[in-house]
Amino acid sequence: MTDITLMLDAVGRGEASPSADLLPLVYDELRRCAAVRMSRESPGQTMQPTAMVHEAWLRVSGGVRERRWQNRAHFFGAAVEAMRRILIESARRKSRLKRGGGQIRLELNELELAGSSPDEKVLMIDEALERLETADPEKARIVALKFFGGRTSREVADLLGVTERTVERHWAFAKAWLFQCIRAELGSERPGPGPVGFDGPNRA
Amino acid sequence: MKLAREEELFETARQMAGGAKRRAYLQEACGEDEGLRRRIEALLAAGDEAEDFFAEGSRAVAGTLASLQSSRGLAGAAAAVSAHLPGEEPIGTWIGRYQLLRKMGEGGCGVVYEAEQSEPIRRRVALKIIKLGMETKSVIARFEAERQALAMMDHPNIAHVFDAGATRRGPPYFAMELVRGVKITDYCDQHQLGIPQRLDLFVQICHAIQHAHQKGIVHGDIKPSNIMVTLHDGVAVPKVIDFGISKAMEARLSEKLMVTADGQLIGTPAYMSPEQGEMGAVDIDTRSDIYSLGVLLYELLAGRTPFDPKELVAHGLDAMRRTLREQDPPRPSIRLRGLPPAEATATAAARRTDPAKLAALLRGDLDWIAMKALEKDRRRRYETANGLAMDILRHLAHEPVSARPPSRLYRFRKLVRRNRAVFAGAGAVALALVAGLGTSTWLFLQEREAERQETRLLHEAESRQKITQAALLVSQEHFAPADALVAHATFAQPTVEGAAVFRSLGEWHATEARWKTAAERLGELLHLDALDGWDVSSLDHLRQGAVLAEGGDLEGYERFRQAALKRYPDTSQAADRILKICLLLPADPGLLAQLRPYADANAAALARADASGDLFMAAWRAMSQSLWEYRRGDYRQAVAWAQRCLNYRESNAPRAATAQLVLALAERRLGHPAEAEAALLAARGPIEAKFRGPIERGTPVQGFWFDWLLARVLLREAAGA
Numbered sequence: 035m036t037d038i039t040l041m042l043d044a045v046g047r048g049e050a051s052p053s054a055d056l057l058p059l060v061y062d063e064l065r066r067c068a069a070v071r072m073s074r075e076s077p078g079q080t081m082q083p084t085a086m087v088h089e090a091w092l093r094v095s096g097g098v099r100e101r102r103w104q105n106r107a108h109f110f111g112a113a114v115e116a117m118r119r120i121l122i123e124s125a126r127r128k129s130r131l132k133r134g135g136g137q138i139r140l141e142l143n144e145l146e147l148a149g150s151s152p153d154e155k156v157l158m159i160d161e162a163l164e165r166l167e168t169a170d171p172e173k174a175r176i177v178a179l180k181f182f183g184g185r186t187s188r189e190v191a192d193l194l195g196v197t198e199r200t201v202e203r204h205w206a207f208a209k210a211w212l213f214q215c216i217r218a219e220l221g222s223e224r225p226g227p228g229p230v231g232f233d234g235p236n237r238a
Numbered sequence: 239m240k241l242a243r244e245e246e247l248f249e250t251a252r253q254m255a256g257g258a259k260r261r262a263y264l265q266e267a268c269g270e271d272e273g274l275r276r277r278i279e280a281l282l283a284a285g286d287e288a289e290d291f292f293a294e295g296s297r298a299v300a301g302t303l304a305s306l307q308s309s310r311g312l313a314g315a316a317a318a319v320s321a322h323l324p325g326e327e328p329i330g331t332w333i334g335r336y337q338l339l340r341k342m343g344e345g346g347c348g349v350v351y352e353a354e355q356s357e358p359i360r361r362r363v364a365l366k367i368i369k370l371g372m373e374t375k376s377v378i379a380r381f382e383a384e385r386q387a388l389a390m391m392d393h394p395n396i397a398h399v400f401d402a403g404a405t406r407r408g409p410p411y412f413a414m415e416l417v418r419g420v421k422i423t424d425y426c427d428q429h430q431l432g433i434p435q436r437l438d439l440f441v442q443i444c445h446a447i448q449h450a451h452q453k454g455i456v457h458g459d460i461k462p463s464n465i466m467v468t469l470h471d472g473v474a475v476p477k478v479i480d481f482g483i484s485k486a487m488e489a490r491l492s493e494k495l496m497v498t499a500d501g502q503l504i505g506t507p508a509y510m511s512p513e514q515g516e517m518g519a520v521d522i523d524t525r526s527d528i529y530s531l532g533v534l535l536y537e538l539l540a541g542r543t544p545f546d547p548k549e550l551v552a553h554g555l556d557a558m559r560r561t562l563r564e565q566d567p568p569r570p571s572i573r574l575r576g577l578p579p580a581e582a583t584a585t586a587a588a589r590r591t592d593p594a595k596l597a598a599l600l601r602g603d604l605d606w607i608a609m610k611a612l613e614k615d616r617r618r619r620y621e622t623a624n625g626l627a628m629d630i631l632r633h634l635a636h637e638p639v640s641a642r643p644p645s646r647l648y649r650f651r652k653l654v655r656r657n658r659a660v661f662a663g664a665g666a667v668a669l670a671l672v673a674g675l676g677t678s679t680w681l682f683l684q685e686r687e688a689e690r691q692e693t694r695l696l697h698e699a700e701s702r703q704k705i706t707q708a709a710l711l712v713s714q715e716h717f718a719p720a721d722a723l724v725a726h727a728t729f730a731q732p733t734v735e736g737a738a739v740f741r742s743l744g745e746w747h748a749t750e751a752r753w754k755t756a757a758e759r760l761g762e763l764l765h766l767d768a769l770d771g772w773d774v775s776s777l778d779h780l781r782q783g784a785v786l787a788e789g790g791d792l793e794g795y796e797r798f799r800q801a802a803l804k805r806y807p808d809t810s811q812a813a814d815r816i817l818k819i820c821l822l823l824p825a826d827p828g829l830l831a832q833l834r835p836y837a838d839a840n841a842a843a844l845a846r847a848d849a850s851g852d853l854f855m856a857a858w859r860a861m862s863q864s865l866w867e868y869r870r871g872d873y874r875q876a877v878a879w880a881q882r883c884l885n886y887r888e889s890n891a892p893r894a895a896t897a898q899l900v901l902a903l904a905e906r907r908l909g910h911p912a913e914a915e916a917a918l919l920a921a922r923g924p925i926e927a928k929f930r931g932p933i934e935r936g937t938p939v940q941g942f943w944f945d946w947l948l949a950r951v952l953l954r955e956a957a958g959a
Contacts, residue, residue, distance in 0.1 A: 121299055125298065125302070152295060153298050155291060156298045170241040173245075181292070181299065182299065204245070207241075209288045210288045213288035213291050214281055216291075
C-alpha cells in the first residue's frame, strides 16, 4: 500500500491530478477486492455491483486528507455506464432468444409498445436515453444513475451536488419525456393529445 | 438547457389538480406557441403510463442483476462491472474505423489491443485505449497540436502514431503502427546478446530519437517497454513506440508511480530524469530523453538501472526526488561488482561472458559514456542523441571518446556547490592565501580571461535562473510577476523553457488586448525559436502576425512577414500557415511572387491530406489557398476554395468564419453583392460573439485565440471594403 499512500500524498498536496492518477488504482483495488469477496462471500447477499465499485473508490480515496476533487460523480457515472452495458447486453440476448435468436441486433422500430417484454422495454429506454443525452445531458445522467445504477434520489443528489427535490423533479419529467419519445418513435396509438408536433426527439 | 422551459411548465401543471385548471394555465403560459402546449399536454397525459413502463423496466433490471449475482456471485458481478468500465472494450467492438481483434497488453494508464482498420486502407494497428480519468478533449487537443510534427517523423526505428480519437464511451484512444516484438531488454537477454550487439541496437535507438528531436518532438517516456525489437529477415530491428502519447497525456511523475493489483510498479520512475522528478517542471526537453537513454544504456550494460526502482520509491516522493537530484549512481562496472555473485554471474551469462570480463569491458569508456548521459545537470549531458551514438561508435572503433571521468577541479566544484555555506567562509581565506603568493602578469591575464568567461556564464546562469522562476510562476498562472522577471532578459542561447515562458506571456498580454507588449514578448519568442532551430515554430508565427496586424503596427507586420519567409525557405513545411499569416493584410506583387511556391506546395499538400483523409489539415489548407487566390486577384478561384473549405465535415468555428470572409470579399469583387452580404453576415455573428467576452486561449480543435484574431482582422477589411 505504500505506493498508493505515496500517490495520495501527492494528490493531497495538489501535485497530481486525482482523476488521472487515482482511477487506475481504483480499478486495481476493485479487482483485488473482487477476488477477496469471491472467497468469503455469504450466499443470498444482495449488494449492487455498482455499490461495490463505489466501495472500492471510497477505500482508495478515503486516505486523502480533503475531498478536494469533483471526480466522484465522474467515476460513479462510469460505473453506472458499465452497469448499463451489462444490462443492455443481457436484455438484447433475452429478446433475441424470444424472437428466435437469428438477429444480430434488435432494431427499436421492429418492436411494439403493447406486446413488448420487460427486457425490450429496457432496450427502448436505453435508446430513448441516448436522445435525452443530446437534448439534456443532466437529466440523462440522473436517469442513468437511477434506472441503471439503482441509486436512490438522495444518493444521486449527493453525487451531483443538487437537492433531492431537483432530482425528483428531473426524474419525473425525464420519465414522461422518454416514454413520449418511445411512443412517438413506435408510432403507436395513444389516448389524448399525442406526438403531433412533438419535436423533442428526432424521428429516425 | 434545451428542455428547461418544458420542464418548468410540466412541473407547474402537474401540481394542479383539475384538468380544466391545467388547460387554462397552459393556454396562458404557452400563448401563441401551440406546439409547446401540445407537447406539454402529451407529456402530462403520458404520466401514469410512463410510471408503469419504467416500473416494468426496473423489474427487468432487478431480475437481470439477481440472476447475474446468483450465477457469478457478488464478486463476479463486480468484476463484470469493472470489465465494462471505460478502457476495457469487448473484443469485436468497433472504435471509429477500427475493430478490436485481441487484447495485447495492459499498463497503468491504458489497455492495448490489436485492431483492424477498415478504411481508407485495410491494415492491422495497435489501439491503445486510455483508462478513464483523462480529460478526453484536452488529451486529443494536445495530440492534435503535435500531430503535424508527428506526421513529419519518418524513420524505420520509430513506430508511427496514426490517429487519436474518443471512444464512444468517452476515453481517448491512440491508433499506432502495430509492432509485434519483444521489449529490448528481454530480447537482449533471451538471445544472450554480447555487449557489441547490444550497443549496435542502442545506436539505432539513438538515431531514431535524434530524428524525432530534429522534428521538435520529445518522447518523454523512453524505457525498455517502449522499445520493441522485431525481426526483419532475421535482422533485429528496434522500434520506439508511443511517440507523442506521453506528451498528449501530460504524463507526470505520479503516473509513473502507478501500481498493479499485485503491488508491482508500472512504468517505474527509474528512467525519469531529475528534472522530470521535479513536479511542476514545465520544461521537459530533449535533454531529458538523453538522460532516459543513459538509463537504458546502463541497463543494457549492467543489467540493472542506476537506481533500484523499489528503493527509489520506498521513502516517499521527496526522498526520491532528492536521490534523482543529488545522488550520483555508481558507474555500471561498479554496480555490477556490487551484485550478489549469483546475480552477477547470471547477468554476465546473458552477455556471453563472466563477471570479471564483463566488468573489465565496461570499465573506462562505457562507464563514462553512460555517466555523461546521466549527468544531473542537463547542460553537462550529451547535447544530442547523435552525440551519444557517436561516442559509442568511437568506442566500438577503439577511438578516444568524448566522455571523460570528471576532473579533480570539476569534482571540487561540485563539492562546493553542494556545501555552499561551508565554503563561503573558507573561500575568503583561500583567496587571501593565493593572492599572497604573488602573480606574474601572464597569470593575471589568464585570470582576467577566466573571469570574463565566468561573468558571461554567470549572466547566462542568471537568465536561466530567472526563466526557471518565471516558468514556475507561469505554471501557477501568476503572469504579472513572471512578466516583470523576464521583461528585460535577453538570450544568446536557446532555451526551450524560455520559449514556453515567452509564449505564455505573449498570450497573456494578447488575451488582455495589450497588443504592443504582446508583440514584444512574442518577438522574443520567435528569436528563441530561431536560436533553437526548431522547425515547429510556425504556430508562433501565427501568434505574432495576428498580434501585429490587430495592434495596427503596419511596419512591424511588414518586417515580420519578410522575416517569416526567410525563416521558412523550405516550402514543404507549414506552407498553409506561412501563406495565411503573410497574406493577412494585402500584399504587393513582389511579395506575391515570393509566396507563389508556398501556394503551390500548399495545394499539393492539400491533395495529399485529402487522399489520406486528414480532413482537419485539408480544411485549413483550403482556407489558406482561398486567401492566396483572393490576394492575387483570382476571385473565382478564391470563392471555389473558400466553399471547399466550408464543405469539409470537420468543423472549426474561426476557420469557417475566415473562409466566409474571404468568400464575402471575393464575391463582392465578382459583382455579387447579395452573396457577399450573406457570407459577411455568417462570419460577423460568431466573431463578434467571441470578442464580446474575455478572450480565451482555445484549443487546436475549437480554434486558438489567434485564429479568431486573424478572422477579426479580415472582418474589418471585409466590412470596410
